[in-house]
Amino acid sequence: MLEIVLTGCPITAERAYEIGSLNRLAQPSQLRAAATELATEILEGAPLSVRAARDVVDTSTEMGRSAALQAAPHASEAAYLSEGAQEVPPRVCEQAQTSLEGTLRGPSGRSGSRGGDRDLRP
Numbered sequence: 001m002l003e004i005v006l007t008g009c010p011i012t013a014e015r016a017y018e019i020g021s022l023n024r025l026a027q028p029s030q031l032r033a034a035a036t037e038l039a040t041e042i043l044e045g046a047p048l049s050v051r052a053a054r055d056v057v058d059t060s061t062e063m064g065r066s067a068a069l070q071a072a073p074h075a076s077e078a079a080y081l082s083e084g085a086q087e088v089p090p091r092v093c094e095q096a097q098t099s100l101e102g103t104l105r106g107p108s109g110r111s112g113s114r115g116g117d118r119d120l121r122p
Contacts, residue, residue: 048079 001019004011016022026034042050056076060068 046079048082049076052076052079 001021003009013022013025017025024034024038053076056068056072059071063071
């Protein structure tokens with residue numbers, strides 16, 4: 001990244017994606033669909049957590065790294081203390097357990113090893 005800043009040389013979207021300056025790539029004809037997909041993913045997030053994350057990013061761009069790290073817990077406090085946050089962890093754990101059980105059973109529905117010598121049970 002520093003090389004780009006110091007040289008001022010333009011880079012392709014693919015290169016920006018490779019170095020982490022872009023999170024997604026889309027063809028021009030697929031831009032609206034990609035943007036809609038991203039917006040949907042954001043809207044599916046817990047509103048207070050999304051707001052806290054946005055606030056941390058906004059804050060970190062306005063102040064130094066150390067100050068931003070100190071401010072981050074305050075920005076997320078409302079989200080973590082909310083009623084919704086207290087309900088989510090048990091639900092996520094239940095979903096993960098259900099998913100794990102399905103993985104351990106495999107497509108045949110039988111428990112045990114998938115793929116011969118690999119036993120995925122804990």
